[in-house]
Every structure is written in structure tokens, then in C-alpha cells.
Amino acid sequence: MKILEPCEAMLSNYEVLAHIQEIKQRYRDQVAEQGPATAMKPGNLETVMKEIIDYLSTTAATAQTPEGAVKLVEELARSPLQFEKIEVLMMLNHLPKNETELDVLIEELESRLSEEQIAEVLDTIRSAARSEADRDTSEG
Amino acid sequence: MFILTRLSDLITIQPTSFTVRTRQALEDQINSRYANKVIHKVGLAICLYDILKSSDGLIGSGTGNVNVNVEFRLIVFRPFKGEVITGRIANSTPHGIHVRLDFFDDIFLPKDYLFEGSVFDHNEQVWVWRTEDGDELFFDKNENVRFRVEEEEFTDNTPVDPALRDSLADADLKPPYKLVGSCYQSGLGVVAWW
Numbered sequence: 317m318k319i320l321e322p323c324e325a326m327l328s329n330y331e332v333l334a335h336i337q338e339i340k341q342r343y344r345d346q347v348a349e350q351g352p353a354t355a356m357k358p359g360n361l362e363t364v365m366k367e368i369i370d371y372l373s374t375t376a377a378t379a380q381t382p383e384g385a386v387k388l389v390e391e392l393a394r395s396p397l398q399f400e401k402i403e404v405l406m407m408l409n410h411l412p413k414n415e416t417e418l419d420v421l422i423e424e425l426e427s428r429l430s431e432e433q434i435a436e437v438l439d440t441i442r443s444a445a446r447s448e449a450d451r452d453t454s455e456g
Numbered sequence: 457m458f459i460l461t462r463l464s465d466l467i468t469i470q471p472t473s474f475t476v477r478t479r480q481a482l483e484d485q486i487n488s489r490y491a492n493k494v495i496h497k498v499g500l501a502i503c504l505y506d507i508l509k510s511s512d513g514l515i516g517s518g519t520g521n522v523n524v525n526v527e528f529r530l531i532v533f534r535p536f537k538g539e540v541i542t543g544r545i546a547n548s549t550p551h552g553i554h555v556r557l558d559f560f561d562d563i564f565l566p567k568d569y570l571f572e573g574s575v576f577d578h579n580e581q582v583w584v585w586r587t588e589d590g591d592e593l594f595f596d597k598n599e600n601v602r603f604r605v606e607e608e609e610f611t612d613n614t615p616v617d618p619a620l621r622d623s624l625a626d627a628d629l630k631p632p633y634k635l636v637g638s639c640y641q642s643g644l645g646v647v648a649w650w
Contacts, residue, residue: 321462322498324529332458332531335505358488364502367559374600375542406540409457416650420540420602420643 326402329377329409330385336365376411376445388444397429397437411445412438457535460505461498464527465489469513471520482507482526490530492559494632497610499534500560533560535605535635542602542647545595548583550576553595555603555637562631565603569638570595571645585645593649600647603637610634 343357372378385408392404399407403422412418415434419425425434465486473481483504490501506529513522535541543555543563552566567574571585574595583595595601611630639645 317463317465319461319463319495319498320527323459323534324462325460327458327460327531329457332502335531336503339503358484358491360493361487361491361503364492364559368502371558402536402539410540410542414650416643420604420641 326405328385328405329372329375330380330382332368333372333377334382336368340365340369376409379445384444388441391440391444392437395437395440397433407437407441411441413442414438457533457539457541458502459499459532459534460529461495461501461532462508462527462529464525467524467526469522469524474522478510478513478524479507482510482524486526486528486530494610495532496612496632499532500633502531502533502559505529505531535608537605537608539605540602540644541605541637542600545597545599545601547597548576548581548595550578553583553601553639555601560635562634563603563637564634565637565639569606569636569640571640593646595646601639602644602647603639604641604644605635606638607636608634609636 389404389408392399392407393401399422406421407418410417410421412421415425415438418434418438422428429437467482467485467489469478469481469485473484476484486504486507491503492501494500507526508529509527511525513524515522541557543557546554546556546561548554550567552564552570554561555563555565557563567576567583570583571587573586573588574583575586576582577584580594582597585593585595587593609630611632611634613629613632643650
């Protein structure tokens with residue numbers, strides 16, 4: 317084993333959840349196509365996939381959509397407030413609902429942003445979360 | 457919280473897997489080797505993300521195994537320092553609070569990293585935060601708790617000589633990857649508080 321690049325990119329919770337659900341779906345299709353004999357997957361993989369889905373289902377990632385996530389990231393990254401990449405990532409993962417929750421994710425929030433700007437950021441996040449939730453219920 | 461790590465490895469496909477498509481056989485081999493395992497100084501490998509390159513298969517003499525050099529990417533759990541994560545309280549001791557995620561258990565919030573004014577209630581076996589206003593907030597078991605990652609620790613658990621193994625107590629066996637978190641900023645702590 318050789319480690320070529322320890323950290324090539326960071327993934328959001330949503331991307332991980334989507335990837336694992338995609339693998340699960342592929343395995344299910346395979347079983348339907350070729351019979352249950354091909355369904356034998358390594359036990360450690362089954363365990364970790366189940367546990368990751370269990371965990372991520374309790375987070376904001378469940379209700380997210382690819383378009384919604386991209387839109388939110390673009391809006392936050394484009395904003396003149398100059399958020400760090402990891403701050404945008406954490407906002408996407410947590411979707412903070414109030415100022416206290418946002419303050420935890422952003423370093424020195426109060427000195428960097430005015431009260432109006434904080435409200436604006438929270439609004440952006442809230443509208444992204446809402447549009448995703450709406451679509452979820454209309455689809456379901 | 458999750459990252460992509462690029463690795464290369466020599467993957468062996470046994471003749472019993474020759475009926476399976478090569479790509480699938482490689483994926484299964486990589487997953488059974490890495491999924492849910494800690495890679496030293498990298499993090500907890502979750503599963504294969506994609507295969508980037510693979511060489512032609514070479515059959516070694518003596519066995520019928522096919523050896524393939526594969527370059528691939530794994531999804532790895534490796535929170536960065538300062539990241540905020542939500543987990544559940546597994547149990548509390550006078551030394552601090554143990555937190556678990558469904559897929560990762562070795563997270564510890566030491567007592568020095570809890571809110572100022574936190575005390576351990578020995579009868580209830582729970583940490584209590586006495587706020588300045590005189591309120592008592594409880595770190596109950598199974599509550600969702602938000603914490604900040606402060607330190608990480610990798611332990612290389614190389615196998616020990618079986619003759620020596622008996623003399624080692626269980627306590628000497630440290631988890632291969634361990635996180636230390638903190639809870640002393642408003643917004644952190646039990647999620648329902650804020």
C-alpha cells in the first residue's frame with residue numbers, strides 16, 4: 317500500500333450519503349439481475365455502510381439535493397464576506413438555524429460580520445434548507 | 457468531516473472470483489481490505505470512492521492469482537482540527553464524557569474542555585453545567601451533543617509477540633484513532649439547549 321495523496325479533497329456529508337446510497341442501489345440492482353449469489357459483500361463494508369447511513373440520516377444531509385447543495389455553496393462562496401472553504405463546508409453540513417449556531421462554525425463571527433450580514437447569511441441558509449424540504453415533501 | 461485519499465495498492469484476485477467482472481472483483485477486494493479500518497495517520501477508511509487506474513493482471517508463478525496494481529480513492533473519516541461535529545453521549549465518567557457517532561466510538565471530551573462551572577454528579581453519573589444564571593443543564597446519556605475537535609491521536613497497534621501479550625493489560629491497548637473534543641463555547645453542548 318502506498319499513500320499517494322492523504323487528502324485530495326474534502327467531501328460534504330451529503331456527498332458521502334449520496335455515494336453510499338448509490339452503491340447500495342447498485343448492489344440491489346445486481347441482485348435483481350444476477351440472483352442473490354452475487355450479493356455477498358464483505359461484512360465490514362456492510363457494517364460501515366449501515367452505520368454511516370444511520371448517522372447521516374440524523375443530520376441535515378438527508379433532506380439535501382445536489383442542486384440545492386451546489387446553489388448554497390456557490391452563494392456562500394461568492395458572498396463578499398470571504399468565508400474560508402472549511403467554513404462553507406461546515407455551514408453546508410450543519411445548516412445553522414440561529415446566530416449562536418452560526419457563531420460556533422465561523423471564527424470571530426461578530427468582528428467579521430455586522431448584524432445585518434449575519435441575518436443575511438442565516439436567511440440564505442434558511443431559504444436553501446426550506447426549498448429542499450419543500451421538494452422533499454412534494455416528491456414524497 | 458470526510459475526505460478523499462488517493463492510494464495505490466497491489467490487489468490480488470483469486471481464481472474463485474474469475475467469474476465476476478474484473479472491475480467488480482477489484483472493488484470487492486479493495487473494500488474488504490479497507491472498509492471500516494483505520495489507516496495510520498490518514499483516518500478511518502469508509503469505502504471505495506472510485507478506481508483511477510489499473511494495470512494489466514499478472515499471474516504469479518505457483519498460484520493462479522491475478523495481481524493488479526490499482527490506483528484508487530477512498531472516502532476517509534478525518535475531521536480537521538476545529539471542526540464542529542454532532543454526536544451522541546455514550547457515557548460519562550468523572551474524567552469526562554465519551555461521545556460516539558454511529559460508525560466511530562473513540563471520542564472523548566475531557567473534563568477540562570467542558571464549560572466552566574461543569575461538575576460531575578456522582579449519584580446520577582452525569583455531568584451538569586451550572587450556568588452563571590444558576591440554571592442546571594444536564595449532559596444526559598444519549599443526548600445529541602455538539603463538540604469541537606481539538607486533538608487527534610493515532611496509535612500504531614503493531615502485533616505484539618504472543619509470549620508477551622498475556623502480560624499486557626487490556627488498558628494498554630489503545631484505539632488506533634482517537635479524537636479529543638471540547639465543549640466550552642456557547643452553541644456547543646447538547647443540541648436542544650440552543
